[in-house]
Amino acid sequence: MTSDSAVVLEIREAHKSYGTRAALNGAAFSLRKGEWLALLGPNGAGKTTLVRTIAGRLQLDRGEIALHGQTLSPQDQAARRQLGIVPQELALYPNLTARENLDIFGRFHGVGGQELKDKINWALDWIALADRANERIKGFSGGMKRRLNIAAAVLHQPSVIMLDEPTVGVDPQSRERIWQMLNQLRAEGASLVLTTHQLDEAQTICDRIVIIDGGRTIAAGTLEELITQTIGPQRGVFCKVRDAQGAVEEEHHAVDDLSEALPSLLSTLKTQNKQLLDLRIQAPTLQAVFLHLTGKELRE
Numbered sequence: 657m658t659s660d661s662a663v664v665l666e667i668r669e670a671h672k673s674y675g676t677r678a679a680l681n682g683a684a685f686s687l688r689k690g691e692w693l694a695l696l697g698p699n700g701a702g703k704t705t706l707v708r709t710i711a712g713r714l715q716l717d718r719g720e721i722a723l724h725g726q727t728l729s730p731q732d733q734a735a736r737r738q739l740g741i742v743p744q745e746l747a748l749y750p751n752l753t754a755r756e757n758l759d760i761f762g763r764f765h766g767v768g769g770q771e772l773k774d775k776i777n778w779a780l781d782w783i784a785l786a787d788r789a790n791e792r793i794k795g796f797s798g799g800m801k802r803r804l805n806i807a808a809a810v811l812h813q814p815s816v817i818m819l820d821e822p823t824v825g826v827d828p829q830s831r832e833r834i835w836q837m838l839n840q841l842r843a844e845g846a847s848l849v850l851t852t853h854q855l856d857e858a859q860t861i862c863d864r865i866v867i868i869d870g871g872r873t874i875a876a877g878t879l880e881e882l883i884t885q886t887i888g889p890q891r892g893v894f895c896k897v898r899d900a901q902g903a904v905e906e907e908h909h910a911v912d913d914l915s916e917a918l919p920s921l922l923s924t925l926k927t928q929n930k931q932l933l934d935l936r937i938q939a940p941t942l943q944a945v946f947l948h949l950t951g952k953e954l955r956e
């Protein structure tokens with residue numbers, strides 16, 4: 657039985673070492689039906705290793721991957737047809753056309769005949785490349801290749817999609833187009849795991865966030881939950897003021913309730929004979945949560 661909260665992908669106690677270096681050291685997460693999950697972590701945290709083990713390209717030393725409740729063995733490519741994996745590096749044939757690339761990936765994922773033709777036409781429209789369908793893709797821009805790379809991975813309409821940094825090196829317009837494409841898949845019921853270094857995007861796009869560091873999961877929850885568990889819901893209030901002697905300074909206050917705190921702050925400034933030059937209010941951000949939990953800034 658499926659319900660909105662049904663778990664479609666579950667990773668338990670994932671361990672993987674390269675020689676003596678542990679890349680995964682107990683990482684775990686679950687993805688629910690229709691959910692968008694951001695998988696975040698500093699450089700070297702183990703994200704790509706995790707995506708590669710789920711894709712079946714790498715075998716876990718220990719731990720379990722379950723797709724729709726069934727444990728996946730490393731070699732089980734048939735069960736993995738329900739997965740669409742968009743790797744970080746482009747996996748396309750440069751000397752083939754866009755249509756030929758989609759044809760190859762569709763066949764690889766078990767689609768054929770008229771169904772494949774229909775899906776290729778749908779995909780070309782979807783990625784706004786129908787007018788370039790018969791061109792060799794080596795002449796495409798980076799953003800066009802990224803869009804094709806995503807289409808190639810989801811042409812077979814998988815129920816679970818994993819994207820490893822889908823918008824790296826992509827111009828803002830193509831980036832916007834990629835998010836529109838992914839939103840369409842979401843509207844059609846796909847569940848999605850996104851690894852990204854774009855915390856602002858993760859914050860606005862994803863329902864839940866999993867943070868891994870040193871190969872293990874260190875936090876998981878909605879942004880609100882993570883904020884409550886870490887930095888708390890206080891707003892930062894930054895006031896630039898000029899005092900009676902003409903000196904300019906910036907004051908910082910942390911407040912629980914803006915509607916209570918702001919009027920009293922303003923009246924205090926007045927009593928102190930300070931002129932308010934600028935006022936900035938900062939809600940807690942995923943960036944601040946991430947820094948609190950890992951002690952690191954997230955960089956590309």
Ligand code: ATP
Nearest residue numbers: 674677678679697698699700701702703704705706
């Ligand atoms: P980034 O954010 O930089 O992409 P990541 O979270 O994806 O990092 P991984 O690429 O999974 O991290 O790497 C996890 C750890 O495993 C790192 O210490 C890395 O050096 C190591 N590692 C990854 N791939 C290999 C490999 N093929 N051989 C040896 N060590 C590896």
